[in-house]
Amino acid sequence: MRLKSILSPVLLGLICVVVFISCKSKVSDADLKAKVEQVVNSNPTVFVDVKDAVVTLTGNVQNEDERLNLEKAAKAAEPKAIKSVVNNLSITPVLVSSDDIALTDKVLDATKDFPNIKATVAEGIITVTGEVEQARIQTLKMSLDALNPKKVDLSGVKVK
Amino acid sequence: MALTTKYQALIAEAKSAGIDDLQIAELDGVLHIRGTAPNADVKNKLWDIYNQIDPNFLSSDVVMNVDVSTAVSGSQVRVITNNSNLNIRKGPGTDQPIIGKAAKNEVITLISRANDQWWLVRTQENEEGYCYAQYLEPIS
Numbered sequence: 695m696r697l698k699s700i701l702s703p704v705l706l707g708l709i710c711v712v713v714f715i716s717c718k719s720k721v722s723d724a725d726l727k728a729k730v731e732q733v734v735n736s737n738p739t740v741f742v743d744v745k746d747a748v749v750t751l752t753g754n755v756q757n758e759d760e761r762l763n764l765e766k767a768a769k770a771a772e773p774k775a776i777k778s779v780v781n782n783l784s785i786t787p788v789l790v791s792s793d794d795i796a797l798t799d800k801v802l803d804a805t806k807d808f809p810n811i812k813a814t815v816a817e818g819i820i821t822v823t824g825e826v827e828q829a830r831i832q833t834l835k836m837s838l839d840a841l842n843p844k845k846v847d848l849s850g851v852k853v854k
Numbered sequence: 855m856a857l858t859t860k861y862q863a864l865i866a867e868a869k870s871a872g873i874d875d876l877q878i879a880e881l882d883g884v885l886h887i888r889g890t891a892p893n894a895d896v897k898n899k900l901w902d903i904y905n906q907i908d909p910n911f912l913s914s915d916v917v918m919n920v921d922v923s924t925a926v927s928g929s930q931v932r933v934i935t936n937n938s939n940l941n942i943r944k945g946p947g948t949d950q951p952i953i954g955k956a957a958k959n960e961v962i963t964l965i966s967r968a969n970d971q972w973w974l975v976r977t978q979e980n981e982e983g984y985c986y987a988q989y990l991e992p993i994s
Binding site: 735736737738739741753754756786787788790799800802803804806807828829830831832833835836837839840841842843844845846847848849851853 | 858869875876877878879881883884886888901905910911912913917919936938948970971987988989
């Protein structure tokens with residue numbers, strides 16, 4: 695009798711703890727998805743999918759470090775609730791043109807129809823100066839961006 | 855402000871519009887956006903949003919190269935020059951002789967993509983030659 699009266703508050707407490715923990719770890723897949731998305735948003739191309747507390751990451755990353763860091767970050771978002779992280783991220787770095795001579799040739803083709811501008815290439819950066827009509831600035835920018843340069847500097851362009 | 859924050863609306867559209875092989879990465883202060891859009895409308899919408907965030911693209915902090923998946927051999931493409939005719943050349947390059955012209959809005963056939971900049975085309979008059987790809991828009 696005496697033992698029982700001591701045990702019952704302990705038991706009750708234990709039950710409370712168990713219930714509390716099990717409730718806490720029961721985070722819905724949608725909530726997990728939102729939490730993981732928040733921590734992996736350093737790379738906007740990463741897609742997060744969660745099914746039965748298993749997180750799957752897909753998308754393109756720049757290198758192996760980024761790939762592993764995103765996996766770690768995802769797991770750490772809700773370590774108790776996440777069962778595992780399936781890392782389907784693929785390493786496809788953005789490659790930019792580093793051959794200034796080839797790039798200069800292509801810039802010449804791209805700017806042939808823009809007689810009032812001057813475009814120069816240095817270390818993969820295309821710098822444009824001169825005047826362009828408002829209606830054609832997008833065509834110029836699209837043509838130059840399609841050459842995969844490091845940067846297209848239009849800050850010195852006057853738009854008419 | 856982080857570039858991914860400044861261009862949040864552009865990134866959101868790229869992610870929701872079904873761009874294949876989407877790559878977005880910040881390198882040396884420039885946000886690079888690459889991928890293949892399902893059609894020309896999606897590509898044009900991305901450029902509209904980009905232009906809204908950075909009018910006339912003068913900030914120079916984005917390089918966006920989005921291809922269109924319907925631009926495949928045998929497909930029809932529209933000439934989208936500003937108002938002039940499009941030169942058709944013997945080879946891929948502005949140093950190549952002009953062998954024909956295609957009118958603005960004319961629909962011609964894409965035979966093959968010699969490279970990202972120059973496409974081999976055939977006009978309705980059966981002229982064949984190379985055109986600058988930026989002036990051709992796939993019809994989806």
